[in-house]
Amino acid sequence: MKNMMEVKDLTFTYSGASEPSLKAISLPVEKNKVTALIGPSGCGKSTLLRGMNRIHDLYPGHRYEGAINLLNADEKAYTNILDIKKEAELIRLRQRVGMIFQKPTPFPMTIFENIAYGLRLSGVKKRTELQEVVEQSLRDAALWEEAKDRLSHDARGLSGGQQQRLCIARAIALKPEVILFDEPTSALDPISTLAIEEMISVLREQYSICIVTHNMQQAARISDYTGFMYLGEMIEFDQTDTIFMKPSQKQTEDYISGRFG
Amino acid sequence: MELFFRKIAQLSASLVFVILAATTIVLYLSAKPAIEEFGVKFLFESRWGEEEKVELSPTELSDLESLEADKGAPINDDFIEDDDDFIMDDEDFITDDDMEFGDNKSRVVYGALVPIVGTVFSTLIAMLFSVPIAMGIAVFLSEIAPGALAKPVGIAIELLASIPSIIYGMWGLFYFGPFIAGLFGGNTVSLLVAGLVLGIMVIPFMAALSRDAITTVPDMLKESAYAMGATKLEVIKDVVFPYARSGIIGSIILSFGRALGETMAVAFVIGGVYQFAGKVTDPTNSIPVVLANSFAESSGLSLSVLFYLALILFVLSFIVIASAKVYFLRKK
Numbered sequence: 001m002k003n004m005m006e007v008k009d010l011t012f013t014y015s016g017a018s019e020p021s022l023k024a025i026s027l028p029v030e031k032n033k034v035t036a037l038i039g040p041s042g043c044g045k046s047t048l049l050r051g052m053n054r055i056h057d058l059y060p061g062h063r064y065e066g067a068i069n070l071l072n073a074d075e076k077a078y079t080n081i082l083d084i085k086k087e088a089e090l091i092r093l094r095q096r097v098g099m100i101f102q103k104p105t106p107f108p109m110t111i112f113e114n115i116a117y118g119l120r121l122s123g124v125k126k127r128t129e130l131q132e133v134v135e136q137s138l139r140d141a142a143l144w145e146e147a148k149d150r151l152s153h154d155a156r157g158l159s160g161g162q163q164q165r166l167c168i169a170r171a172i173a174l175k176p177e178v179i180l181f182d183e184p185t186s187a188l189d190p191i192s193t194l195a196i197e198e199m200i201s202v203l204r205e206q207y208s209i210c211i212v213t214h215n216m217q218q219a220a221r222i223s224d225y226t227g228f229m230y231l232g233e234m235i236e237f238d239q240t241d242t243i244f245m246k247p248s249q250k251q252t253e254d255y256i257s258g259r260f261g
Numbered sequence: 262m263e264l265f266f267r268k269i270a271q272l273s274a275s276l277v278f279v280i281l282a283a284t285t286i287v288l289y290l291s292a293k294p295a296i297e298e299f300g301v302k303f304l305f306e307s308r309w310g311e312e313e314k315v316e317l318s319p320t321e322l323s324d325l326e327s328l329e330a331d332k333g334a335p336i337n338d339d340f341i342e343d344d345d346d347f348i349m350d351d352e353d354f355i356t357d358d359d360m361e362f363g364d365n366k367s368r369v370v371y372g373a374l375v376p377i378v379g380t381v382f383s384t385l386i387a388m389l390f391s392v393p394i395a396m397g398i399a400v401f402l403s404e405i406a407p408g409a410l411a412k413p414v415g416i417a418i419e420l421l422a423s424i425p426s427i428i429y430g431m432w433g434l435f436y437f438g439p440f441i442a443g444l445f446g447g448n449t450v451s452l453l454v455a456g457l458v459l460g461i462m463v464i465p466f467m468a469a470l471s472r473d474a475i476t477t478v479p480d481m482l483k484e485s486a487y488a489m490g491a492t493k494l495e496v497i498k499d500v501v502f503p504y505a506r507s508g509i510i511g512s513i514i515l516s517f518g519r520a521l522g523e524t525m526a527v528a529f530v531i532g533g534v535y536q537f538a539g540k541v542t543d544p545t546n547s548i549p550v551v552l553a554n555s556f557a558e559s560s561g562l563s564l565s566v567l568f569y570l571a572l573i574l575f576v577l578s579f580i581v582i583a584s585a586k587v588y589f590l591r592k593k
Contacts, residue, residue: 055484060407087492095490105485108503117499118489167485174489 004178004208005029005052005097006069006078012044012051015061021047023232024066028225029178031071034200034209036223036240038216040260044232045212049180052210053097054081054090070096071177095122098171099180103187104163106155111147114155114166118174133173141169142199161192168199172207179203181211185218197222216256220244228252288575291568298562299371303569306372309535310563314367371566373548373573375535379452380547380574382538383527384520386456391464392513398464399471399509404497415472422465430529433458438530447542448532455531455547462526463516470515474508475501507588514585518578524549548574 006029012022022044029035029052037045047056056062069078070093084090095118107114115134116124124130134151138144143165147158155166164184171179181200185193200209200222213219219226220240227237228251236243236252247253254260299306398418402411437458438449445453478501486496502509532544533554548570559567 053488055488058484058487091490091492094488099485099488101481101485101488103481105479105482107482107486107500108506109499117486117491121490121495170489 002031003028004031004071005210007048007052008067008069010048010051010064010066010068012047013063015059021232022051025234027227027234027237029208029210030225031208032204033224034204034211034222035225035227036219037210037212037227037229038214038219039229040255041214043229045229046182048229049182049210049212052178052180053094053099054084055094055099057090095174096176097178097180098174098176100164100167100171100182100184102183104160104167106158106163106166109155110152111155111158111166112151115170115173118170122174137169137173140172140203141165142195143169161188161195164188164192164196165199172203176207178208178210181209183212183214186214228255230255285575288568288572292565292572294562295371295565295569299569303371303373304377304573305374306370307374307537308370308372309375311370312367313370371563373570375537376546376548376551376570377573378537379531379545380521380549383452383455383459383531383547384517386453386541387459387463387520388513388517390457390460391467391516395464395467395471396509398468399475400497402468402472403475404493404501418465418469422469426462426523426526429458429462430526433526433530442542445542447540448544450530450532450544451542452531452538452545453541455527458526458530459520459523462523463520466519467512467516470512471509474505474512477508478504510588511585514581514588518581521578521581522549522574524553528553
């Protein structure tokens with residue numbers, strides 16, 4: 001069971017759309033590896049990612065076909081997360097599959113409360129336990145040194161790069177199994193981007209990661225596997241080196257070499 | 262052309278200050294006789310249009326005695342009994358300004374406490390009633406209702422906000438007042454009815470403004486909270502409200518200011534009597550209502566008193582709106 005998550009023949013149609021936005025997509029997310037999704041705008045890579053924690057379901061009317069399997073905690077079998085109906089189970093799913101968005105989204109509360117928020121939601125009340133997790137998460141997100149003296153300050157006072165690291169710390173405080181990154185550095189400067197990329201390569205040791213990026217160099221730098229998507233289809237999926245060095249599909253090669261997209 | 266356009270724009274903008282200054286000056290000048298007569302005590306005086314005997318200083322007394330000696334008339338003319346002559350006395354008292362001590366030995370007292378208390382309490386009742394309901398509407402429209410429902414309800418709310426206040430007043434007097442009196446006892450016109458009618462009046466206004474504030478919360482921020490495993494209630498409570506806080510508080514303060522100055526709706530249902538409401542179901546009075554009801558029959562000092570009252574309302578509203586502005590500037 002080396003795959004943490006498996007998308008199988010997923011077809012996804014947005015509410016009110018006649019054509020599906022994802023067409024029979026398959027994608028493995030291997031355990032403790034970084035899987036990158038690349039492709040031109042509108043190819044469906046974010047749509048796919050947002051299906052993997054079913055954040056799409058916040059808006060009614062979207063349709064899924066196929067399966068998204070998530071490895072059970074006992075690592076013996078998979079559960080199809082598309083079968084989840086109950087609100088409580090969806091909440092549990094989102095705690096197991098964390099998500100980082102295009103822009104930093106600090107909650108309107110203090111730095112400490114931002115990190116502790118997920119734990120509080122899942123019922124943790126003990127101050128000492130919260131403090132422990134907050135410190136550890138901030139350390140893992142390489143933010144502890146900068147933030148330790150201002151834990152009680154509003155999180156919106158941090159810089160953009162720090163805010164994004166805060167969001168990552170917030171996600172890992174819940175000890176998820178998979179972390180989904182939806183173009184996490186698209187709003188950041190090169191130095192902050194580098195810091196996030198370094199963090200992702202460290203996080204890989206504990207988590208399984210799937211990242212959507214419009215930046216091919218980023219995918220080449222940090223991922224183990226890369227999937228190239230185009231117009232809602234998975235054109236090619238392979239090890240990152242293979243995709244970038246000797247892709248088997250003409251379209252992949254054209255995109256990688258900058259001929260379109 | 263460019264210059265002309267710029268001048269016109271400048272002129273329009275400076276007109277605002279001219280109007281503001283002119284209003285303030287006119288209010289103050291007209292109120293001046295009353296301010297000189299009653300001073301700050303006006304704010305704490307609960308009598309309105311009652312006569313009181315004037316206690317005279319010794320020098321005045323001696324003047325008076327000499328006057329009395331000339332006239333040979335008794336000192337203790339009892340004017341209090343002549344209640345019917347109240348308005349006439351009032352006029353005498355104003356025209357013979359410097360004769361008042363010698364002639365009447367009493368003066369008419371005006372105090373703003375009853376209308377001030379009535380205004381503040383009817384507005385507070387309105388706020389207590391409208392804030393929770395308006396917040397419910399705003400949250401429902403922006404977060405819970407599906408788009409197909411949120412649109413028509415949103416438009417209905419905006420239409421409701423455009424109903425002239427006199428219609429609320431009539432409805433309050435003929436239908437809502439008796440209904441409330443049946444429910445809680447007391448009069449069909451009362452502080453409670455006035456507060457509730459005011460509350461109903463500002464609900465659409467407050468709900469529309471709060472909804473606008475809530476819709477500025479970025480979807481991505483809400484999604485981040487959902488992605489942490491939050492429920493809808495938790496997202497609204499922990500993310501939406503704190504994020505939209507300044508906008509929501511602004512809508513409440515603006516509604517507060519509106520309720521404070523509301524005249525017609527309140528005039529119908531508050532009763533218009535110069536007495537404190539011992540119970541919320543008692544009738545009382547409010548500043549705009551006193552103004553609207555009394556202008557036609559006032560002159561001289563009693564008119565000046567109304568201007569003094571108007572000045573108080575002006576300052577009260579100004580403080581409310583200014584504090585809202587200060588709050589916004591501090592937040593952004």
